[in-house]
Amino acid sequence: MNRPKDPESKITIADVARAAGVSPMTVSRVLNDQGGASAETTQRILLAANELNYRPNPFARGLRSDRSRTIGLLVPDITNPFFPEVIRGAEDAASVAGYNLLLSNVVENSKREEELIEALLRHRVDGIIVCSSRLPDATLHKVLAPHRAAVLINREAPNEIAGTIVTDYEIGASRAIDHLVERGRRRIAIIAGPRSSFGGKSRLVGFRKTFAAHGLEAQAIVYCDPTAAGGQAAAAQLLAEAPGIDAMICYNDLNAIGAMKACRAAGISIPEQIALVGFDDIPTAELLSPALTTLRVQKREMGEEAVRLLLNRIATKKRQHGIVIVPELIIRETT
Amino acid sequence: MNRPKDPESKITIADVARAAGVSPMTVSRVLNDQGGASAETTQRILLAANELNYRPNPFARGLRSDRSRTIGLLVPDITNPFFPEVIRGAEDAASVAGYNLLLSNVVENSKREEELIEALLRHRVDGIIVCSSRLPDATLHKVLAPHRAAVLINREAPNEIAGTIVTDYEIGASRAIDHLVERGRRRIAIIAGPRSSFGGKSRLVGFRKTFAAHGLEAQAIVYCDPTAAGGQAAAAQLLAEAPGIDAMICYNDLNAIGAMKACRAAGISIPEQIALVGFDDIPTAELLSPALTTLRVQKREMGEEAVRLLLNRIATKKRQHGIVIVPELIIRETT
DNA sequence: TCTTTTTACGTTATCGTTACCGTTCATTTT
DNA sequence: AAAATGAACGGTAACGATAACGTAAAAAGA
Numbered sequence: 001m002n003r004p005k006d007p008e009s010k011i012t013i014a015d016v017a018r019a020a021g022v023s024p025m026t027v028s029r030v031l032n033d034q035g036g037a038s039a040e041t042t043q044r045i046l047l048a049a050n051e052l053n054y055r056p057n058p059f060a061r062g063l064r065s066d067r068s069r070t071i072g073l074l075v076p077d078i079t080n081p082f083f084p085e086v087i088r089g090a091e092d093a094a095s096v097a098g099y100n101l102l103l104s105n106v107v108e109n110s111k112r113e114e115e116l117i118e119a120l121l122r123h124r125v126d127g128i129i130v131c132s133s134r135l136p137d138a139t140l141h142k143v144l145a146p147h148r149a150a151v152l153i154n155r156e157a158p159n160e161i162a163g164t165i166v167t168d169y170e171i172g173a174s175r176a177i178d179h180l181v182e183r184g185r186r187r188i189a190i191i192a193g194p195r196s197s198f199g200g201k202s203r204l205v206g207f208r209k210t211f212a213a214h215g216l217e218a219q220a221i222v223y224c225d226p227t228a229a230g231g232q233a234a235a236a237q238l239l240a241e242a243p244g245i246d247a248m249i250c251y252n253d254l255n256a257i258g259a260m261k262a263c264r265a266a267g268i269s270i271p272e273q274i275a276l277v278g279f280d281d282i283p284t285a286e287l288l289s290p291a292l293t294t295l296r297v298q299k300r301e302m303g304e305e306a307v308r309l310l311l312n313r314i315a316t317k318k319r320q321h322g323i324v325i326v327p328e329l330i331i332r333e334t335t
Numbered sequence: 336m337n338r339p340k341d342p343e344s345k346i347t348i349a350d351v352a353r354a355a356g357v358s359p360m361t362v363s364r365v366l367n368d369q370g371g372a373s374a375e376t377t378q379r380i381l382l383a384a385n386e387l388n389y390r391p392n393p394f395a396r397g398l399r400s401d402r403s404r405t406i407g408l409l410v411p412d413i414t415n416p417f418f419p420e421v422i423r424g425a426e427d428a429a430s431v432a433g434y435n436l437l438l439s440n441v442v443e444n445s446k447r448e449e450e451l452i453e454a455l456l457r458h459r460v461d462g463i464i465v466c467s468s469r470l471p472d473a474t475l476h477k478v479l480a481p482h483r484a485a486v487l488i489n490r491e492a493p494n495e496i497a498g499t500i501v502t503d504y505e506i507g508a509s510r511a512i513d514h515l516v517e518r519g520r521r522r523i524a525i526i527a528g529p530r531s532s533f534g535g536k537s538r539l540v541g542f543r544k545t546f547a548a549h550g551l552e553a554q555a556i557v558y559c560d561p562t563a564a565g566g567q568a569a570a571a572q573l574l575a576e577a578p579g580i581d582a583m584i585c586y587n588d589l590n591a592i593g594a595m596k597a598c599r600a601a602g603i604s605i606p607e608q609i610a611l612v613g614f615d616d617i618p619t620a621e622l623l624s625p626a627l628t629t630l631r632v633q634k635r636e637m638g639e640e641a642v643r644l645l646l647n648r649i650a651t652k653k654r655q656h657g658i659v660i661v662p663e664l665i666i667r668e669t670t
Numbered sequence: 671t672c673t674t675t676t677t678a679c680g681t682t683a684t685c686g687t688t689a690c691c692g693t694t695c696a697t698t699t700t
Numbered sequence: 701a702a703a704a705t706g707a708a709c710g711g712t713a714a715c716g717a718t719a720a721c722g723t724a725a726a727a728a729g730a
Binding site: 055057058059060062063066068069070073078079081083084085087088091092095100101102103104105107116119120121122123124148228257260261264283284287288289 | 343390392393394395397398401403404405408413414416418419420422423426427430435436437438439440442451454455457458459563592595596599618619622623624
C-alpha cells in the first residue's frame with residue numbers, strides 16, 4: 001500500500017460495487033458485517049474496497065441511520081486539571097470503539113450549560129456525557145430526556161434519564177475527618193466550593209455525620225469558586241473570621257492550593273499550625289511542598305467508564321444505570 | 336416560548352415551507368442568508384421556522400454541502416496543563432462562530448498521530464488544528480496536503496499546506512540565558528525535552544547563539560519526556576554527571592517541576608545553589624514554592640488565533656499564513 | 671420428485687438539504 | 701408599446717448510504 005491514503009476519498013460505495021461486480025447493497029452489508037454474502041464475494045468486496053481505498057461518507061451514513069459515531073462531552077472547566085484526566089480516559093475508550101469526542105467547555109456562566117448541551121445534540125451526537133452539571137434537575141431532565149443516551153458524571157439522575165458515574169463523596173468526607181481527628185485536630189473548618197455543586201452537597205452530608213460521630217462540629221463553612229483563587233479568598237476569610245482553627249478541608253485540590261497560598265501569605269505554617277486536606281488528587285497535588293494530603297478519585301477511570309456505560313446505553317434497550325467510585329485517602333505532608 | 340425545545344426535532348425544511356406557504360428552496364435560501372426573498376417572505380419563513388422549532392439536519396446539510404461546522408483538534412497530551420489552555424481558547428473561538436470541536440489526544444506512541452489525523456479527516460471536519468506535531472515533514476504534508484484547511488501550532492509548514500501559530504522559542508531561549516547570566520550564573524545545563532520536538536530544536540538554536548554571545552557554552556544537555564517524571568530523571572542525571580552546575584533551563588514547566596523534586600531529594604536548595612527556569616507558564620508554576628521563573632506563552636490566545644486563522648482558511652482562497660507569539664519572561668523565585 | 675426453506679444477492683425508495691436551472695411577473699429602458 | 705432586465709420564487713435532481721422488500725437459485729425436507 002504505497003498509494004497515498006485519502007481519508008476523504010470521493011470513492012463511493014457504488015464504485016466499490018462496480019469494481020467487485022456486485023450491487024451497492026451487498027457492499028454495504030459486507031462492510032457492516034450483516035452477513036448474507038458468500039465467503040468469496042465478501043473477499044472480493046473487501047479487496048476492492050481496500051484497493052480503491054474506500055471510506056464511507058459519514059454524512060450519508062448519518063442521514064440514513066441517524067448515527068454519527070460521535071459522543072458529546074461537556075466539562076465545566078477544562079482548565080481544572082481534574083477534567084483533562086477524565087477527558088483523557090473518555091478519549092481512550094471512545095477511540096477504541098471508533099467513536100470521536102465532541103468537546104464542550106462551560107465557560108463560567110457566560111454561556112449557559114443548557115445551550116451547549118443543545119448545541120451538542122443538534123450536531124447529532126449519539127450520546128452525551130455531562131460532567132458535574134449545575135443545572136437544576138428539572139432543566140437537566142428536560143434537556144436530556146427526549147433523545148439519545150446520556151451519562152452524568154458526579155450527578156445523580158433516574159435511570160430513564162441518564163446513567164451515572166458518581167463519586168461517593170460522603171465516604172470521602174468521612175475519611176478526611178477521621179484522618180484529621182486521628183492526627184489530633186479538633187477545630188476543623190470547611191472550604192465548601194460552589195453552593196450549587198451536587199458533589200459539594202454530599203461532601204457536607206458526610207462531614208456533618210462524621211463530625212457528629214466524633215462529637216464535634218465544623219468551626220466554619222465558607223463557599224467559593226472551585227479554583228485556586230476561590231480557595232485563597234476563602235482561606236483568607238477563614239483566617240480572619242475563625243482564628244482558632246487547626247485544619248481546613250477543601251472542596252478540591254485547587255481550593256487547597258489557594259488555601260496554602262493564603263496561609264503562607266499569613267505566615268501560618270502547614271501542617272504545624274493548620275492541616276490541609278484536598279479532594280481529587282490532581283497531578284500537582286504531589287508536586288507541591290508540602291505535598292498535599294487529598295482524597296484521590298480515579299479520574300481517568302471515570303472517563304473510561306462513562307464512555308463504556310454510554311456506549312452500552314446507546315446499543316441496548318436494557319440500560320445499565322452506573323457505578324460508584326470511592327475516593328481513596330492519600331496521606332502526604334499537609335496533615 | 337414555553338414549548339419544550341428540541342435540538343433533534345423531526346421537523347424538516349418541507350414542514351417550514353408548508354407552514355410559510357413557500358417552497359423548501361426558498362426556506363433554504365432565507366435560512367442561509369442567500370437573498371432572493373422579499374422582506375415579508377423572509378419574515379414569514381423566519382417566524383414559521385421559529386414557531387415549529389426547526390433545526391436543520393446536519394447530516395443532510397453535510398451530504399449536500401460537504402461541510403460539518405466542526406473543527407478537529409489534535410493535542411499531544413491533554414494531561415499537560417499547557418494544552419487545556421489552548422483548547423479552552425480554541426473552544427471559545429469556535430463556539431462563537433457556531434463550530435464544534437472534535438478533540439483527539441495522542442496517547443504517547445501507542446496510537447499514531449497519523450491515524451488520529453486521518454480519523455478526524457474521515458469524520459469530515461471542515462478543518463484541522465494540530466498541536467506540536469512530531470510527525471516527519473513528509474508524512475505531515477502528505478496527510479494534510481490534499482484536503483481541508485489546516486493550522487499547525489508550534490510547527491512550521493509552507494503556506495499551501497497549513498497556516499501556523501508558532502512561538503518564537505529562539506527569543507525565549509535567549510531571554511532565559513540573558514536573565515541567568517545577569518543573575519550571575521555561568522555554569523548552565525539544559526533539560527531539552529524530546530529530541531523530535533520542533534520547539535525543542537529552536538530553543539537549542541537560541542541557547543547556542545546566546546551562550547556564544549556571552550562567551551559561554553552549555554555545561555550539559557539531556558533529553559527527556561516532556562513530563563514531570565521526565566524532568567526529574569533528567570535533573571537527577573545532571574546532578575550526578577555534571578556536578579558544578581548552577582542553573583538548569585527546562586524544556587517546559589513540567590520538566591522544571593520534576594527538576595525541583597530531584598533537587599529537593601538531593602538536598603540542593605533552589606535558587607541558592609541551582610537556579611531554575613521553565614517554559615510555558617502553566618497555572619501551577621506560580622503556585623509552587625519557590626514559585627517558578629518561566630517564559631510565559633499566551634496559550635489561550637494561541638487556541639483562539641488558531642481557530643480564527645483556520646476559519647479564515649476555510650472561508651477564503653487567499654490564505655493567511657499565521658502569526659508568531661513571543662514568550663515573556665516571568666521572574667519569580669527560582670532564579 | 672416436488673415442495674419448502676434458506677442463502678445470496680438485487681431493486682427501489684428514502685433520509686433532508688441544497689445546486690442548478692427555470693419560470694413568472696413587475697419594473698425599467700428605448 | 702415593445703423589449704430587455706432583474707427580482708422572487710419553484711421544480712427537479714442529486715449528495716451517498718441503507719432499510720425494506722423482492723427474487724432467483726441452492727439446499728433441505730417430504
